[in-house]
Amino acid sequence: MLPAELQTALHRLPLDELLEVVMDLGRPPEARFPERVVRLAERPVTHEELAHVTALTGEFGDDNRAGIERTLHRISAIRNRKGQIVGLTLRVGRAVHGVIEILRDLVESGQSILILGRPGVGKTTKLREMARVLADDVGRRVIVIDTSNEIAGDGDIPHPGIGDARRMQVPRVDRQHAVMIEAVENHMPEVIIVDEIGTEAEAAAARTIAERGVQLIGTAHGTTLENLIKNPTLSDLVGGVQVVTLSDEEARRRRTAKTVSERRAPPTFEIVVEMVDRDEVIVHRDTAAAVDAILRGFAPRGERREQGADGQVHVRDEEPLLADTPPPPMAELAERRGPVRIYPYALSRDLLERVIRGLGLDARTVGGPDQATLIIALRSRADDLRLKRIVDAGEASLHFIKRNTANEMRRLLERIFHLMGGEEDDLLAGVIRETEEGIRRALEEGVAVELAPQRPALRKMQHRMIAGQGLVAESVGREPERRLVIQPLRDE
Template identity: 45%
Template sequence: MAAAVSTTAIADDLRKLFEILPDAIRVPLEQHSLRDQLIEVVMDLGRRPEARFPSQADYLLETPVSRTDLQHCIDRVGHFSGDNRAGIEQTLHRISAMRNRTGDIIGLTCRVGRAVFGTIGMIRDLVETGQSILMLGRPGVGKTTALREIARVLADDLQKRVVIIDTSNEIAGDGDIPHPAIGRARRMQVARPELQHQVMIEAVENHMPEVIVIDEIGTELEALAARTIAERGVQLVGTAHGNRIENLMKNPTLSDLVGGIQSVTLGDEEARRRGSQKTVLERKAPPTFAIAVEMLERQRWVVHEQVADSVDSLLRGRQPHPQIRTVSETGKVVITHELSSLPATESLPAQTQQRGTWASGGWRTSGQMLPLSQKPHLVPPRSPRAEPLGSHPRGVMEEPSFEQMLQESFYQMERLEQPSHGSFNGSEGLGLAPKEGMPLHLYPYAVSRHQIDQVIQTLQLPLVLTKDMDSADVILALRSHVKSHAKLRQLAKNRQLPIHTLKANTIPQIVRALRRLLNLDDPQMPDGEDVGLFMKGDSEDEMEALEEARLAVEQIVIPKGQPVELLPRSASIRKMQHELVEHYHLESRSFGDEPNRRLRIYPA
């Protein structure tokens, strides 16, 4: 998708900035070949003056800056406010001061302010919707420049009553008369930076604006004032420091701008339905800003058209699908969508790299048998907080802290939906007819999601777990729960979903149920024998021993980092337990004398 962008025009008033500089610094700067690309001039006492450009920084003199040079500049600029910033009247340039411990100025940063017309062509359609817009980005990426242009477009082109809250005089310049770059928009100056939130409320109460423009929302009081303004029906356009929307979610001071985050305790039934812990993170309120724009680069912006949906997705461990807007060489706006990708710390499941089936004694792929020592790692260790309700029959897990839950939300991506491999067809047993190459969507009820996921990954079954019953093809539930929950049976009947039941919430029962569900039962294979590593044993003792080892790993060793000793077992059963522990990338050793020789599992 592409749209036209208006021609960009620049007004920088460089001459007025050069006039405040000492002649020894001004002359080489005026003669510099990159003068028109100047970003700022840095003058520190006792150091050489430096001119900074987008791609380089050059010294202007060999002699260091003196106090006389600094005073020459100070005398020609406006008053330095509480945030140590001053300006040049009727320009957009900003002069920032560094002071020593006694309050004397020992350094100046003379930053060039440019009025760039046509910069918001990439998001003009969003500006015209009347929704509140939040601009995010690192310092120097152009947030204030875009804010100034948005104010002008809203006031001049859309004929709206616009009031700018100009704390540092960066948007409309220094002096009593605002810079022409803001058009017909009005400007309210702020006496001290800590009073910005009061001026925001005063603007709404006294001047009847349709739009409020705010630069650098940085305190909790300013975030609360922004919400108050938004609740009164006034359109907000503001900026905040932070590269991505995730930065605001993790920032307790500014998280309210995107709705805020709170910890919620779910009921037992709701937790089972979601397949999550009882304590989850949710958005607290509607976002103050309906639209968020991440200014990654000057010509590459990421747009979240629905901030609420993006925040909800991130809290559930899913990546949102924002727009990416760039400007082509021909001046057109190109709009694409960002696809979900796994974080750098994770990789695709191993089964996407090597497919096959387990057989007794090894992994069979492409017609050859690999010994267990060379088996692929299909079941990575799982985060203890991700263990679903009902999977801990003994003991109680510690609830994670709010900060841990928030941090892990961004890395707990839902498992990618992989196309099925092999000729699986569950339509005969289910009355379903899934499309060729597409997996069945399974809705678990009162069954451990992670045990099901372990079986699906290990056995390469064409199934995808879903938390939404409306998108499910089949329901897998505990028999005891189905009997006592008439509501579940009624919902399944209304949606025409078949319900498959199992007696117990154990891996052997889940394996049998999923194989029956997909019509994969082999008449030549005895019931209870399966291709999974966890099902290699064909006796109750072997199954019990493997289940004991699995519970020890998942309930104690991984989440608590403590070693565990298992019950005494025979040599053949201990060997199976060793192989299962290796599956979790953990170490185990046998110790003791027969018949009391047993396994000890160590944390990573």
């Protein structure tokens, strides 16, 4: 498909590692590999070269995607305001066998599975292999809903990568939900596989399919279960979220605020898989329990699976605490002038700032590692050479979290700011016990509870604990005898 000059340049490169070729009008063409980008020519791409490529592809759909018949390659177009193509992304598609061994037991269980993960992590490749295994090895009736012909390739004849599974093409992107329902009503499938569930109508269709007893395997936009719960369009896939106002009696019994978030319905998908990397996943075997835990403010304990180079799958439960190195004691942080300066390396700075505000910490984010006293990064980047150079060049301490979520950040920061060690640790434990007992009395007995005097940092922590249960605390007295009084709930 490519102009001869680009073909010649590509043949000098390791094609088995090629991810995609990018051709943008007026810019040099590029070949992208997992760890690098290579220019294929120094001169810019022309209109004629773009026309040459598009003339050899299939027809572009409403989603600006096209393919090459009987292959898995995908060509995506960028258009100007007049609808003319001014850029192309030519992604290499490969059918890879053996990529679902890490999930094979779940796939063969008959339960519905939702796969989450960032773009390019291999979700569609796994769907294709799941279709082949279920149709050929397990002998089930499988139908693939192929909106962009990305699972089974372009053209009328499906790519052999899906085995004996049948494929239904979708005429327009906005008709995917209708084809999903049509597949169930007309073709008696035992399994339906669908890529990129992204609209409310598709989420509703997925629930309809699951309620009819058909195993549904699909992917959705989002990287973690927590992201999905916060997405109002797609949260229904995992049961949805509703806000419930409790009576005073029920709030006291639960020891919660009067207004709480709860799961609205049973999840459409019994299992949720978060793809960390191509060979590493986190499995939530009970979606309902995981969602309930998140809504209550806890991090769900997933099952981490990794497939080694030898093909062996290693399974272990996630650890509740996520720091590879012990965080510095709070006393050490307090000796440094001003707020603790935190640099999020390849993490969401906005999310980290919200967590800091929510915890009421004396900390702030900074835009560069040279200004930081703490650096937080993903554990998957532990071998990142740039990160190692940053840490070696400065004095900031490095701490890892497993996922870029508020729960992970919150748990790490609470550990950093509250772990004191020795006698200080015993003091903290005693303060927590006293505060919890005071909260219990205020809720169950309906009385005001006066706590023992504490220094400001511990009073701030007590305030957060009390507010988290829907109660109010007042500060009384003067330093060093200043203390909190927990006020009971008042009937409206």
